Amino acid sequence: MKMHTTEKEQTIFDHAGNRIKTDNREIRILARYEEPLVVVLGNVLSDDECDELIEHSRERLQRSKIGEDRSLNSIRTSSGVFCEQTETITRIEKRISQIMNIPIEHGDGLQVLRYTPGQEYKPHYDFFAETSRASMNNRISTLVMYLNDVEQGGETVFPLLNLSVFPAKGMAVYFEYFYQNHELNKSTLHAGTQVIHGEKWVATMWMRRQNFRVS
């Protein structure tokens, strides 16, 4: 009898067990969805690091209009800024690179988003369409870190996987979409649902297939 075994695709995230030991912090693996790989991580950022990222970005959101202008975008109504390089950000990026198992030069840079009640990020892919220029060095994986506890709403949802991740300060969700099987990549469709009460702050790192920035 012929066996119909389907080979599991290779993953970028090669951490086994329930912990990831990085140079400066021990990360906890709390939940995994196997294909596409979606991993919920605990103890990614300290409370102080979360607070510092929020304060650093709050000032910059206020100073620059860039973030606020984006509120005209109907897909993503939150406002966002890319972080400038500070000592804390360099330390966090080093950790992120170890978690994501990709050199930090492949990253788009750390982007902080703020959602106020009613704001959301509608279902989308983090990779670019094959027809776009940006897809020549496309994104392959994402880490969304939660910088605060949200009173109500603001879950990161994967509608095609029936999976919801609730934001909690210092935790993160990782997922990847570099699979040969494009259907698997397409099942990483995700959204940040509307915040109902309170604010929601996240920091996102997107990784590219090849070097993206010089550092």
Ligand SMILES: O=C(O)CCC(=O)C(=O)O
């Ligand atoms: O805010 C969220 O929960 C999701 C953020 C997101 O999808 C992104 O930054 O690409």
Ligand SMILES: [Fe+2]
């Ligand atoms: Fe996204």
